[in-house]
Amino acid sequence: MGIAKGSRFQYAAVAVCVLVALLTGCSRDPNVRKQKYLESGQRYFDKGQYREAAIQFENAIQVDSRFADAHYKLALAAMKLQQWPTAYQELLTTVQLQPDQYAAHLDMANLLILGRQFNDAKEHLDLLAQKQPNNPDVYIARANYYAGTNNTSAALADMQKALQLDPSRSDSYLNLAMLQMHGQQWDAAEASFKKAVELSPKSTNALVSLGNFYQTRGRFPEAEQLFRRAIATAADDPNPRLSLASLYMAENKPGQAEEFLRQSKKDFPNNSVGYRMLGDFYFANNQLDKATAEYAALYQDHAKDMVVKKNYIQLLILKDRLDDARKLNAEVVKAKPDDPDAQVYKGEIEIRSGKASDAVTTLQAVLKNDPDNAVAHYQQGLAFDQLGNTNRAEAEWRDAVRLRPDIVEAHRALAGVAIHRSDAGGLAQEADQIIALQPAAPDGYLLRAVAEIDRQQFSTADEYIKRSLEKEPNNPAAYVQLGNLRMAQNQFAEAQKAYQQALDQDPNSTDALGGVLNVDLVQKQPDRAIATAKTQLARYPKSVGFHIMLGQMLMEQKKDLAGAEEEFKQASDLDKKNSEALVKLGVVQNERGATDRALQTCLDGSKINPKEIAFHLLAGGIYESRQDWDHAKQQYQKVLEIQPDNPLASNNLAYVMLQQGGNVDVAFAMAQTARRQLPDNPNSADTLGWAFYHKHVYTSAINLFKEAVKKEPDNALFNYHLGLAYAKSGQAALARQQLDRLVKIKPNFPDVDELRRALAEAKG
DSSP states (O other), X not given: OHHHHHHHHHHHHHHHHHHXXXXXXXXXXXXXXXXXXXXXXXXXXHTTOHHHHHHHHHHHHHHOTTOXXXXXXXXXXXXXXXXXXXXXXXXXXXHHHOTTOHHHHHHHHHHHHHTTOHHHHHHHHHHHHHHOTTOHHHHHHXXXXXXXXXXXXXXXXXXXXXXXXOTTOHHHHHHHHHHHHHTTXXXXXXXXXXXXXXXXXXXXXXXXXXXXXXXXXXXXXXXXXXXXHHHXXXXXXXXXXXXXXXXXXXXXXXXXXXXXXXXXXXXXXXXXXXXXXXXXXXXXXXXXXXXXXXXXXXXHHOTTOHHHHHHHHHHHHHTTOHHHHHHXXXXXXXXXXXXXXXXXXXXXXXXXXXXXXXXXXXXXXXXXXXXXXXXXXXXXXXXXXXXXXXXXXXXXHHHHHHHOTXXXXXXXXXXXXXXXXXXXXXXXXXXXXXXXXXXXXXXXXXXXXXHHHHTTOHHHHHHXXXXXXXXXXXXXXXXXXXXXXXXXXTOHHHHHHHHXXXXXXXXXXXXXXXXXXXXXXXXXXXXHHHHHHHHHHHXXXXXXXXXXXXXXXXXXXXXXXXXXXXXXXXXXXXXXXXXXXXXXXXXXXXXXXXXXXXXXXXXXXXXXXXXXXXXXXXXHHHHHHTTOHHHHHHHHHHHXXXXXXXXXXXXXXXXXXXXXXXXXXXXXXXXXHHHHHOTTOHHHXXXXXXXXXXXXXXXXXXXXXXXXXXXXXXXXXXXXXXXXXXHHTTOHHHHHHHHHHHHHHOTTOTTXXXXXXXXXXXXX
C-alpha cells in the first residue's frame, strides 16, 4: 500500500511538473504573448478604454516590432484619443509591414484628408480604387477628398457611387446631403437628409442633421419638430437638447433657450455632460459672466468632477480672476503634479499675468513629456507672441493645428499672422478652416472676405460678407468690411453708408469711425473728418480710441501738434496702460521739440509695458540726437532682447557702435542684417555705408550714401556722409559740392568742420 501511494504521488508530482513546464513554455512563446496582449487590448478597446488598449497594443509591439496587427490596432486607439501624429506613424508602419492592409490605407487617407494633406491622401485613394473598387468606404473617402479640394461635382459623383454599392447606409446619405448643401442644391439635400432619417429613424445624428438643415433654411417649426423627436428618441442623451437650445437662439429667443436648458439640466443629475450643458451653453454663446456663475455652482455640487473643475479654472482665467484660478489649479497640481491640463492652465495664467518667459518654461516642460499636446503648443505660441518672437509663435500655432486641426483659435491666430504679412492666400486658407470648424460663426466668412478684397476678387468678397451677415445680421465688423470693399471699388458713398451702419450698431467702434473718417480723407475733406471725430468724441468723451484718432488727424492733416498732444494726453490719462496713446504722445512731444518730456513719456511707458519696443526705439532716437551714445545703445539693446531680429534696432545699434568707436566688424554685420530686412530704407543704406566707410571701403560706401541721398535729398546727415566718402576717396570736387549742399541745407550742422578738414586733406 505504501509503495502504491508513493507511486501515485510521484506520478502526480511528475504531471504537475510537466504542466508547469508546458505553461512556462507557452508564456515564453513570443507568438502567444503578443497575441494575448493584442486580445487584451481589443477587449479594452471594445469597452471604450482606449488608453488601456493602447498600452496593451504597445506591449504586443515590444514583443514583436513587426506585428502589423498590433501597429494597426494602436493606430485606431490613437485616433480615438485624438493623438494624430501617433496614429499617422502607426498607420504608416502598418502599410509598410503589410502593404495589402487596405483598411489601414483607408484610415491613412481619411487622416491625411483631415489634415488637408491632399496630395499624400490621393496616393492611398488611387491604390484603394484599384484594389477595392466595390468598397463604398473608398468612394466616401474620395468624396471627402474632392470636397476638400473644392471639386464638388466629383465629390457628389463618388457619394452617388458609394450609395449604389450600399444603398442602406444612413450616414452615406448624410454625407451626400452635406455635399448637396455645399453646392446649394437645397431640394436634393433635403431629400437626402430625409432618406437618412428613413433608413435610421432612431438615429439622433440623422434627426439632428435634418433639423439643422431646416434651421439653416429658416424653417424653424420643422427644425424644432425634428429636435424634439431626437430628444424623445434618446432620452438619456443631452446633446439633442443643446440643438434645440441653439435653435431658440437662432430665433432670437435667448430666454427660452436658457429656461429650456435649466429645466433639462434637472433630468441629468448624475450625467456630467447633462448637468454641464447650461454652463457650456453660456460659454458657447460668449456669456462668460453667466458661464462662470453656473460653473461656480456646479463646482460646489460636483467638486470631484474633474471636467467641471478644469472648465471652471478655464473660465476664471478668461475672466482674469487669476488668483482664484491659480488657487484651484494648484489643488489639481497637488493631487496630480504631472497633469498636463493643469500645467497648461499654469502657463496660461502666467501669460495673462505678463510673465511670458515663465509661461514658456512651464509649457516647454509639458511639451517635453507630451510633444503632441496641441493646446500646449497653442498657448506656447501666445507666450512667444507676447515676447515679440512672432516667428516662434507662428511655428507653435502651426504645430497646434498640425496635431489638432480642430483648434479653431490657433487658426484664428494664424489668420492674424497672414493679415500682418499681407498674405491673402494664407488668410484665405485659414478662413476656410475656421468656416469648416465653426460654420455658424461670422468671423470666418469675414476673414475670407478680407482675403478676397486684397486679391481684388470683389464679387466673391461681397458674397462672403453677405454670408457673414446671415450668421449675425447686426455685426458691426461685417459692415466695416463691407465699407472696406466699397472703398476698394471706389464707391465712396456706399462705403460711407456701410461704415455709418457699423457705427450705428456700435457707436464706440474705432474701426467704424475710422472708416467714416477715411472716406472723408480720401475725398480730401480733412475738416469734415475732424468735425465728425469731434462730434463723436463729444458723445463718447471717454473713448480712448477716438482721442487717438482725432490726435492723429490733427497731427497729420492740420500740423496742429499742440492739439494732437492734448488728445494723446487725454487718451493716456483715460487708460494709463495704453501703449499706443503713450507712444504717439512721445512722438508728438519729440516733434514739438519737447525732447525732455518725450523722453520721460517713453521711459514711463516702458515701465508700464516693458515689452513695447516703440518706447525703446523712440527713447534711443532721442538719446542718439543728443549724442548720448551709451544710453542710446542701452535702449536699442533692450529692443533686441525683446525682438532679436528687429531690423530698426540692429541698424541703429550698428550706427551707435560706429559713433562710439566700437567693434567695426560687429557693427558691419549688424548693418548688413538690417539692410537685408530693410532693402528700401534710406537709413539702412546710410548705416551700411557708414560701416563700409569705417572699413575704408569707400566705393561701396559712396554707392550706399548716394542711394540714401537720392531718397532723402535734404537729409543733412546723409549728405555729410557722402561728402566725407568723396573726400576720403580723393574726389575733392564732388566733396566740395556736398559741403556746399550741406551748408545750404543746414548751416549749423555740428560736424561741418570735420568735412572741411577731410576736404582740405583731399586737396593736399
